[in-house]
Amino acid sequence: MPQDNAKPLIPASKEGATVLLPGEKFFVRRVPLDPAGDAATQIGLALEGLSPFPAGQLYHGFRTDSGRTSALVFAAYRRNFTPEENTAWSHADAVLPEFAVWLGAGSIPAAGLRVREHAGRVEVVAWDGRGELPAAIVVRPAAEADREAMVAEAVRKAGLPAGVPVKVFQSAVETIRVKRELVVRLAAGGTEARFDAIALGQADVRDKVLLADRRRTLRRDTLLWRGFAATLGGLAACVLLEAGLLATHGWLRLQQRVIDAQKPAVEKIELAQNLAKRLEQFSAQRLLPFEMLALLQEKRPKSIDYLRVSTNGLWRMDIEAQTNNAADLRDFESGVRGLTGIEHVEVRDPRTREGLTSFVLEVTFKPGALRPGGGA
Amino acid sequence: MKKFFQHRSLRERLLLLTFALIAFGWWAPVALGRLFTLRRDLKDFLVERETQQLWLAHRSEIQARATAAARTLEPARTLDASQAFAELNRMAAGLSADLGGQRTEKAEQFAVHNIQVSIRRADLKGLYGFYEQLSARAPYLGIEQCSISADRANPGLVNAVFRIYSIEALRPEK
Numbered sequence A: 001m002p003q004d005n006a007k008p009l010i011p012a013s014k015e016g017a018t019v020l021l022p023g024e025k026f027f028v029r030r031v032p033l034d035p036a037g038d039a040a041t042q043i044g045l046a047l048e049g050l051s052p053f054p055a056g057q058l059y060h061g062f063r064t065d066s067g068r069t070s071a072l073v074f075a076a077y078r079r080n081f082t083p084e085e086n087t088a089w090s091h092a093d094a095v096l097p098e099f100a101v102w103l104g105a106g107s108i109p110a111a112g113l114r115v116r117e118h119a120g121r122v123e124v125v126a127w128d129g130r131g132e133l134p135a136a137i138v139v140r141p142a143a144e145a146d147r148e149a150m151v152a153e154a155v156r157k158a159g160l161p162a163g164v165p166v167k168v169f170q171s172a173v174e175t176i177r178v179k180r181e182l183v184v185r186l187a188a189g190g191t192e193a194r195f196d197a198i199a200l201g202q203a204d205v206r207d208k209v210l211l212a213d214r215r216r217t218l219r220r221d222t223l224l225w226r227g228f229a230a231t232l233g234g235l236a237a238c239v240l241l242e243a244g245l246l247a248t249h250g251w252l253r254l255q256q257r258v259i260d261a262q263k264p265a266v267e268k269i270e271l272a273q274n275l276a277k278r279l280e281q282f283s284a285q286r287l288l289p290f291e292m293l294a295l296l297q298e299k300r301p302k303s304i305d306y307l308r309v310s311t312n313g314l315w316r317m318d319i320e321a322q323t324n325n326a327a328d329l330r331d332f333e334s335g336v337r338g339l340t341g342i343e344h345v346e347v348r349d350p351r352t353r354e355g356l357t358s359f360v361l362e363v364t365f366k367p368g369a370l371r372p373g374g375g376a
Numbered sequence B: 001m002k003k004f005f006q007h008r009s010l011r012e013r014l015l016l017l018t019f020a021l022i023a024f025g026w027w028a029p030v031a032l033g034r035l036f037t038l039r040r041d042l043k044d045f046l047v048e049r050e051t052q053q054l055w056l057a058h059r060s061e062i063q064a065r066a067t068a069a070a071r072t073l074e075p076a077r078t079l080d081a082s083q084a085f086a087e088l089n090r091m092a093a094g095l096s097a098d099l100g101g102q103r104t105e106k107a108e109q110f111a112v113h114n115i116q117v118s119i120r121r122a123d124l125k126g127l128y129g130f131y132e133q134l135s136a137r138a139p140y141l142g143i144e145q146c147s148i149s150a151d152r153a154n155p156g157l158v159n160a161v162f163r164i165y166s167i168e169a170l171r172p173e174k
Helices: A039-050 A083-089 A098-102 A147-158 A197-203 A208-284 A289-297 A326-337 B002-006 B010-057 B059-071 B081-091 B124-136
Strands: A018-021 A026-032 A058-064 A070-077 A094-097 A112-118 A121-127 A136-141 A166-169 A173-178 A181-186 A192-195 A305-311 A316-323 A342-353 A356-365 B096-106 B110-123 B141-150 B157-169
Touching (some): A018 A098, A018 A173, A026 A136, A039 A058, A039 A070, A058 A094, A098 A121, A098 A181, A112 A147, A121 A147, A136 A147, A192 A197, A208 B110, A208 B157, A289 A305, B081 B096, B081 B110, B081 B124, B081 B157, B110 B124, B124 B141
Parallel strands (some): A018 A094, A112 A166
Antiparallel strands (some): A058 A070, A112 A121, A173 A181, A305 A316, A316 A356
């Protein structure tokens, strides 16, 4: 939202607003920078040489040019501002001097002067045609201002020849947020300065330690909010999931009723299928346990006694037996294996105790190998 | 929501975040558990539906197969449950036999009855006589499962358990 400046100073009315301070409270210098070094450190050192006050008693900020070869430093004595003003800044997004509107620093303007008169204040800004940043800025309250004298002062400070062009503006300064940049511009248009997060941090005149604290607090608040928002998002997803589950359960119950209604008919078909299969089986083949025993009897050594025989399906017989001659087990197995009509023979669980060897012989006959009333 | 949250004190924000995390931590696993259960139920349902559809799709084919199987029966030779019971009793005369555990499965055209016959302390000759009589009534009477064991107390005698089926032709219901 655009914010107009006025006289006297307007404190930050709400969180996130930008405070523009009257320019006459600042002294301004353009200082050369080593692009390879840290700008803030160089500015701090320069400020100690420039200012009649210790750095701790100053509010200061700066703006570098795009090549970081020079910076415009602006500083104000802290006692120029009341405690109420300081308090008002604490929630502000940024605190800049009003003349920040001239600190566009994107291209080198031609040598000349800009004069802005508004709300009882006269602002004279001079460019020397060699740098992106102004070479001099002179601000006075209108009551004390003599425009011609101010222009002459600015010309002298900037080292300009007499007769350089002068443009006069009568416009307020407003600020607006465009994406992540703060734009400070003349309300009437014609010039603007853009500050990204880094440039804004440099230009903000508040106490640098407090600013660092504030940035930390902002980061913490942002993290807390993001965590809370993400958790709320997760809870919202749970609500959606529950709603989906409820709807799907409802649909499933309806479908299950259909399945349950069909179940008796399906069971009837299944039974018919099983019985038909069994009937076909009974007609074609039948279990012949005595014929199985008769066939195996041919190979049974006399020492082997059957304890139990049982059928397992139509073609398998399991024989639990014992012998007092362990060697006969092997003869029996190989003899059975050699019979016609035997598909598979396996000796299971052989064990010997007190001279008796017990075992289970699993014999699988070939389907159709047995004839009723006889062997294979 | 953001404004509401940002304007709370740090303690309130931490509490809000903690409560929200607790709620999410409790709810999310429960909801996921329900989701997995539903997924399993859905899978079971789809399998059951597919199986049912398969059976229903083959209904006429199965009925035809059952009818064809029933046509091979001579109704006069088939035995209902009582007849089978009486016939087995007759065959087991002279043996120490128990008959029981009768079970019947019915299709439209025929029924299969199952009877368990337990014969105790029989000699092999007597048991074979029972078996021969049974074989003579095949396929309307037959053995489905058989187990013979030596009687430990009486060498030369055996105990036998037969699961015997009988087939009955049913008259179609009008």
